[in-house]
Amino acid sequence: MTTSLGEKIRHHRQEKGYSLDKLAELTESSKSYIWELENRDTRKPSAEKLTRIAQALSVTTDYLLDEKATPDEKVLQEAFFRKFSKLEDEDKKKIEQMIDMWGKKD
Template sequence: MTTSLGAKIKRHRQEKGYSLDKLADLTDSSKSYIWELENRDTRKPSAEKLTRIAQALSVTTDYLLDDSAEPGDEVLKEAFFRRFSKLTTEDQEKISQMIDLWGKKD
């Protein structure tokens, strides 16, 4: 199954509950630009825009660009790690402690 860039952006935007305006704000884009990406295959975003969109949607740029890729464990893990690595050391430590606690609930 092939899924276009626009279809992936739209699906993940809607899954996150983002309006066109919200995604535009998060990516320093205009509402019309996001709409064009979702609805017209003629628009090709710059690497910078694509990275911002991927980050806002918690996916990777590789996933967005690969017409045959579907979001799987590796994509989700990579997106999580990217977000985790941007946290402060203190917040990273808190999350590590939570993971340790969850692992002990067996």
């Protein structure tokens, strides 16, 4: 089964509860540009736009570009760790503390 770039963007946008306006805002794009990506296979975003879209949707650019890729656990983990790596050290420590506390629950 193949899934186009537009179908993936629409699916993950809706899954996150984002309107076209919200995704456009998050990716510094126009609403009409996002609509065209979702509905016309003729639009090919630049690497910069594709990266912003992937980050906003918590997926990888590789996943968006690969028509045969599915949003498996590996893709979601890569997106999470990419976001995590960009956090300030203080924020990373807070998240690590939360994970440690969750792990101690029995």
